[in-house]
Amino acid sequence: MKKKIISITIDVIIWIFLLGFAAIVLIPLAFMFTASFMPSNEIMKMPYPWIPSEFRWQNYWQAIKGNDGNFLFL
DSSP: OHHHHHHHHHHHHHHHHHHHHHHHHHHHHHHHHTTTOOOHHHOOOSSSSSSSOOOTHHHHHHHHOOOOSHHHHH
């Protein structure tokens, strides 16, 4: 009985550690994903708006095209 309680406690500690680590990894990815759709002036607002006020799909086209229009992926 005591071994089972210790095993469950260790499992809970491992899961808490894994969930904390996953949050540390996923929060910056969520920031990059939501920021990619925002206008540039909205990214630096405090507090950070996690949902963009307007979705700008043009940001992806600008990234592909580049500033001078001659950007090429190699």
